[in-house]
Amino acid sequence: xxxxxxxxxxxxxxxxxxxxxxxxxxxxxxxxxxxxxxxxxxxxxxxxxxxxxxxxxxxxxxxxxxxxxxxxxxxxxxxxxxxxxxxxxxxxxxxxxxxxxxxxxxxxxxxxxxxxxxxxxxxxxxxxxxxxxxxxxxxxxxxxxxxxxxxxxxxxxxxxxxxxxxxxxxxxxxxxxxxxxxxxxxxxxxxxxxxxxxxxx
Amino acid sequence: xxxxxxxxxxxxxxxxxxxxxxxxxxxxxxxxxxxxxxxxxxxxxxxxxxxxxxxxxxxxxxxxxxxxxxxxxxxxxxxxxxxxxxxxxxxxxxxxxxxxxxxxxxxxxxxxxxxxxxxxxxxxxxxxxxxxxxxxxxxxxxxxxxxxxxxxxxxxxxxxxxxxxxxxxxxxxxxxxxxxxxxxxxxxxxxxxxxxxxxxx
DNA sequence: CCGATCATGTAACGGGTTACATGATTTC
DNA sequence: GAAATCATGTAACCCGTTACATGATCGG
Numbered sequence: 001x002x003x004x005x006x007x008x009x010x011x012x013x014x015x016x017x018x019x020x021x022x023x024x025x026x027x028x029x030x031x032x033x034x035x036x037x038x039x040x041x042x043x044x045x046x047x048x049x050x051x052x053x054x055x056x057x058x059x060x061x062x063x064x065x066x067x068x069x070x071x072x073x074x075x076x077x078x079x080x081x082x083x084x085x086x087x088x089x090x091x092x093x094x095x096x097x098x099x100x101x102x103x104x105x106x107x108x109x110x111x112x113x114x115x116x117x118x119x120x121x122x123x124x125x126x127x128x129x130x131x132x133x134x135x136x137x138x139x140x141x142x143x144x145x146x147x148x149x150x151x152x153x154x155x156x157x158x159x160x161x162x163x164x165x166x167x168x169x170x171x172x173x174x175x176x177x178x179x180x181x182x183x184x185x186x187x188x189x190x191x192x193x194x195x196x197x198x199x200x201x
Numbered sequence: 202x203x204x205x206x207x208x209x210x211x212x213x214x215x216x217x218x219x220x221x222x223x224x225x226x227x228x229x230x231x232x233x234x235x236x237x238x239x240x241x242x243x244x245x246x247x248x249x250x251x252x253x254x255x256x257x258x259x260x261x262x263x264x265x266x267x268x269x270x271x272x273x274x275x276x277x278x279x280x281x282x283x284x285x286x287x288x289x290x291x292x293x294x295x296x297x298x299x300x301x302x303x304x305x306x307x308x309x310x311x312x313x314x315x316x317x318x319x320x321x322x323x324x325x326x327x328x329x330x331x332x333x334x335x336x337x338x339x340x341x342x343x344x345x346x347x348x349x350x351x352x353x354x355x356x357x358x359x360x361x362x363x364x365x366x367x368x369x370x371x372x373x374x375x376x377x378x379x380x381x382x383x384x385x386x387x388x389x390x391x392x393x394x395x396x397x398x399x400x401x402x
Numbered sequence: 403c404c405g406a407t408c409a410t411g412t413a414a415c416g417g418g419t420t421a422c423a424t425g426a427t428t429t430c
Numbered sequence: 431g432a433a434a435t436c437a438t439g440t441a442a443c444c445c446g447t448t449a450c451a452t453g454a455t456c457g458g
Contacts, residue, residue, distance in 0.1 A: 002306065019435095064425075086325050150381075151312050154373070155305055165359075261408090263454070
């Protein structure tokens with residue numbers, strides 16, 4: 001269900017073909033928003049079979065024909081319902097941090113590694129974060145120049161703040177890791193031993 | 202692959218049975234880390250069939266027998282390799298914000314709704330965020346009392362900062378939304394019309 | 403007696419990821 | 431001549447989610 005609505009939304013903004021949807025998303029949210037083909041084309045097919053969009057073939061001279069998709073009335077209605085729909089009361093919206101992020105997953109077990117190994121992993125992650133941060137900052141600037149939809153700007157703004165959160169947090173992590181070096185005491189595996197000794201359950 | 206390593210890591214800390222793994226994770230990361238049964242038990246089976254863990258049945262008086270899992274030597278080695286493994290150079294680590302989060306997905310299209318509808322959705326999301334924030338703060342406090350692994354504390358710390366990011370960002374979003382009320386000008390659908398008029402591609 | 407807790411799983415479905423397959427045109 | 435861009439898709443695999451299925455004990 002998830003990516004489908006984004007695609008539908010883009011089509012409501014302006015009818016277009018698969019390849020162009022990809023481009024639009026990359027342009028508004030950074031290249032890393034890589035909507036892959038194996039997701040895009042089947043999603044379009046599903047939307048069509050559900051009657052939410054309809055397709056016309058537009059032949060091109062000197063390049064494969066485009067499949068131009070347009071939202072139907074039913075599709076527009078479904079989209080608006082989705083937009084308005086609040087999350088039904090109790091539903092927890094599962095862990096939206098931690099999972100899906102390998103670094104955080106690893107973090108929980110980092111005391112098993114030597115401090116310098118931890119340092120290397122963190123440094124690597126940091127450089128990735130900074131690359132993304134500058135990407136997104138450029139994207140936001142462009143959106144501002146075009147004075148595009150303020151809510152879309154806010155989405156990118158979120159991304160920027162998210163990268164900054166990572167950056168600051170990584171600095172703190174590295175500091176914690178340094179502390180471990182200066183105060184040795186515990187060798188990397190001591191936690192494990194303690195835990196095993198302590199019990200199960 | 203993803204949850205499997207977390208499970209394996211927990212088993213390396215201390216051998217235990219499925220149900221207890223669930224509990225441990227809930228305890229260290231908040232109840233919202235709901236590792237569901239349909240994920241947990243098959244994952245254990247896969248880990249076993251791969252030879253990374255081994256199982257012994259431990260009968261209980263007055264409750265179903267426990268299946269106690271222990272990491273094997275191969276399993277420990279695989280885990281350490283995973284821990285140490287840096288993300289192979291180029292791999293982009295797809296969009297880790299925006300997707301998987303319905304609210305952000307919706308945000309991109311929020312100008313299609315009336316300001317008060319946007320207000321309601323944001324307020325709802327905000328209350329969810331605050332609930333989580335206080336949950337996680339309690340978790341962190343407990344971890345500190347037990348003076349548990351500093352890296353695990355950092356994971357929860359990340360979660361807290363993440364919720365705070367959401368909170369602050371939602372305030373800004375609500376402010377932007379208010380601005381829209383005071384300066385009417387654009388009716389909710391004007392963007393759509395502009396876009397359609399402007400062109401496709 | 404009811405609901406929570408302990409304890410195990412399976413089945414069906416949907417969706418994301420990667421890789422494969424094709425082929426013309428444009429740019430360096 | 432090679433690589434990128436435009437343009438479409440399919441197939442296989444893995445994984446996550448939800449719901450179903452079972453059953454005993456314990457506390458209120």
